[in-house]
Amino acid sequence: MRPQWRATGALRRSAVLGAGGLAWAVVLGEPVVLVLTVPLLLISLPALSRRPSRTPTIETSLLHASLREGEGVSLDLAIHADDDVEQVTRVMTPQRLVVGRPDDGRIVTRWPAARQLQVSPRRWGSIAIGERVALTSAWAGFRWGPVAPAERPLSVLPSAPPYDSRAEQPRPQGLVGAHRSARQGQGSELAGIRSFQPGDRLRRINWRVSARTGTLYTTTTRAEQDAGLLLVVDLLAEH
Numbered sequence: 001m002r003p004q005w006r007a008t009g010a011l012r013r014s015a016v017l018g019a020g021g022l023a024w025a026v027v028l029g030e031p032v033v034l035v036l037t038v039p040l041l042l043i044s045l046p047a048l049s050r051r052p053s054r055t056p057t058i059e060t061s062l063l064h065a066s067l068r069e070g071e072g073v074s075l076d077l078a079i080h081a082d083d084d085v086e087q088v089t090r091v092m093t094p095q096r097l098v099v100g101r102p103d104d105g106r107i108v109t110r111w112p113a114a115r116q117l118q119v120s121p122r123r124w125g126s127i128a129i130g131e132r133v134a135l136t137s138a139w140a141g142f143r144w145g146p147v148a149p150a151e152r153p154l155s156v157l158p159s160a161p162p163y164d165s166r167a168e169q170p171r172p173q174g175l176v177g178a179h180r181s182a183r184q185g186q187g188s189e190l191a192g193i194r195s196f197q198p199g200d201r202l203r204r205i206n207w208r209v210s211a212r213t214g215t216l217y218t219t220t221t222r223a224e225q226d227a228g229l230l231l232v233v234d235l236l237a238e239h
Contacts, residue, residue, distance in 0.1 A: 005052045005084075005142040014040040015048070047141025052084035058133055058149055066155040072101070072120040073154070075129055085111045086138045089146070093130040097123040111135075124158040185223025192220050 021037025024030060056079050063074045075092075079085060092105030101118035119129055130151035135144040184191050193206055196216035209217040 002055065003145055003147055004055065005137065005144050008136070008140055008143050011044060011047050011139075011141045015044040018044055043139065044141075047137075047139035050084070050138040050141060052137050052142055052144070054081040054083060056081045056085060056135060056144060058147065060131065060149045060152060062129065062152045062154060065153070066157060067121075068157045069121055069124045069159045072118050074116040075119050075131065075152070077115055077117070077133065079111070079135070082111060084137050084142075085135045085144075087111065087136040087140070089134040089136070090117055091132045091146075092117060092119065093132070093148075093151075095127065095129075097121065098127065098129075105131075119154075121154065121156045124156045127154050127156060128152065129154050181222045181224065183223055184220050187221040187224040189222045189224075190219065191222045193217050194220060 018037045018040035021033050025034035059078045061076050063076065067073055077090065088109065088111045090107040092100045099120045099122060107117060121127060128151035130148060132146045132148050134146035193209055196205060196218045200218045204218045206217045206219045
């Protein structure tokens, strides 16, 4: 069901109090009551005369479909049949690690000054940006909504800051063998003897052990390295 324009609470109160006070002043002959209720009628009549006649439709769009974490993007609002719209209230759907501008993700201003709402995600991944929108007619007489337009998907890529580390970088000296390697590979230092497996080099076959046991055995060695780099990534923690 499409939302319709509805009278605001302020218009209802001013109309009821103004009409009731006017009837009271006429029937009982109380001019003081008339003085108190005339301002309410003066506010209600312009609002009623500007009653909206067209039902608006709203649509949101993102300026960019993808960006890097920490960057910002504008969530644009388009209102069709906005002849009767005077004020717009926009409230961004709260999400974890998504910051809006203003800070509370809320805009209440005259139309069309509220076309753009700034959104800045702080975490990479795929998210959906949504909001709730309410429209108000002239003299705050009628209100439309709030409604939630279709959410807009946004792809957030990890940021790529320049590498910065206080740790000393390894400086290869060109001398291999000062420290024993932790893994096996092509080298000259004996690591062990094991059964021959398909893919092993024939020149690594240990013929003495093979002749004594009657089964092919191969010699394994440790890799020759000058410096190594170990990278540990924790995917379960937020950094």
